[in-house]
Structures are given as C-alpha cells and as structure tokens.
Amino acid sequence: MLFDNLQGLVRVIWVGTLAYAALVTVLRLSGKRTLAKMNAFDLVVTVALGSTLATVLLTxxxxxxEGVLAFALLALLQFVVAWSVVRSPTLARMVQASPRVLLADGRFVKEALRDERVKEDEVKAAVRSAGIGGLADVALVVLETDGSFSVISQANAGERTAWPQERSS
Structure with missing residues (x-):
C-alpha cells in the first residue's frame, strides 16, 4: 500500500512546510549555538529537534x-543551559566534557587513552589524516569535546597556549 488517503499526503505537505518554516525561524532566533556540536548537550538538542520535526510531520x-512549541522549548532549554554554563564553572564541569590530551610530544598518554576508551590505532589514524607520517613529528593530539581529534604538528606547536588544561572530564 503506497498511502492511506489523499488527505494524509496533503497533511504531510502542509504541516511539513509550516513545521519546517517554524523550525528555521526558531533556529534563526536562537542563534548559531543551537545547532553547534560543541558538547553532548548540543548533540541532544539537535537530535531532539529532528525527532520532533519527524513526529510533527508523521503523527x-x-x-x-504543539510541535512549534516543542521547537521553541528545546531552543530555550539549550540557551538556558549554555548561558548557565558560561557563568558557572561547577555546572560547566557537570554538563560539558573537557578536551583530553591523548598524545603529547610523540608519546601516548596511556591513562587518557584508557579513560576515554580510545585505541592507539585511532590516534595514529588521526595523525595520518592530518598528513603527518610519524608520531615524533606530533606535538599534540587532543580528543575534543565534540569527539573529534585535533592534531598539532611540532612545526605548528607555537608557544602552546592553546593546549587544553587538564581537568577531570
């Protein structure tokens, strides 16, 4: 069966168009941070927005x-948490992960690899992806808060002021 009735198809087109316009409006009003991938909470909001859109379209x-209100609520909650995290180091530690050094000056940080459940081979793959052929040429590999790897070569290490400060994640 391709569809139940024409009315259902028209509803999806009509509600889908309006819900999409409402979501775009909410996202524009809420700012770039709403769809950022800076930490786990940001990812949750992004997934929840998509799930809400699908629910509004198909249910x-x-x-x-109700769907537009859900979009606005998710954007508002994301704003409140992000605003609070900037003002409260305690809340920041609870909500946000910290970047973690996995390799420093060509040597693996074994405790960090174990804690973050990352294999040496994964770090080596990130080094290769950065166009670096040897670990001795790497000043730093960081597991960022969004789960990506940052690789800094010895040649680009500079004064090292951008290196993460260790704190428990």
Whole structure:
C-alpha cells in the first residue's frame, strides 16, 4: 500500500512546510549555538529537534502548534543551559566534557587513552589524516569535546597556549 488517503499526503505537505518554516525561524532566533556540536548537550538538542520535526510531520495526534512549541522549548532549554554554563564553572564541569590530551610530544598518554576508551590505532589514524607520517613529528593530539581529534604538528606547536588544561572530564 503506497498511502492511506489523499488527505494524509496533503497533511504531510502542509504541516511539513509550516513545521519546517517554524523550525528555521526558531533556529534563526536562537542563534548559531543551537545547532553547534560543541558538547553532548548540543548533540541532544539537535537530535531532539529532528525527532520532533519527524513526529510533527508523521503523527496526526501532534498538532503543528504543539510541535512549534516543542521547537521553541528545546531552543530555550539549550540557551538556558549554555548561558548557565558560561557563568558557572561547577555546572560547566557537570554538563560539558573537557578536551583530553591523548598524545603529547610523540608519546601516548596511556591513562587518557584508557579513560576515554580510545585505541592507539585511532590516534595514529588521526595523525595520518592530518598528513603527518610519524608520531615524533606530533606535538599534540587532543580528543575534543565534540569527539573529534585535533592534531598539532611540532612545526605548528607555537608557544602552546592553546593546549587544553587538564581537568577531570
């Protein structure tokens, strides 16, 4: 069966268009941070927005206005948490992960690898992806708060002021 009735298809087109416009409006009003991938909370908001959009589109029991309210609520909650984290180091430690040094000056930081559940081979792959052929040529590999690797070569290490300060994640 391709569809139940024409009314259902028209509803998806109509509600989908309006929900999409509402989501874009909420995202523009809430700022760039709402869809950032800076930490786990940001990812949760992004996934929740997508799930909400799908629910509004495909579930007849959820009215468009309820979906728009859900978009606005998620954006507001993300704003409140981000605003609070900037002002409270204690909350920041609770909500945000910290970047973690996995390799420093060509040597693996075994405790960090174990704690973050990262294999040496994964770090080596990140080094290769950065176009570096040997670990001795690497000043730093960092597991960033968004789960990506940053690789800094010895040649680009500079005065090392951008290196993460260790704190428990």
């Amino acid at each position: 007849k029991d959820v009215a468009l206005l």
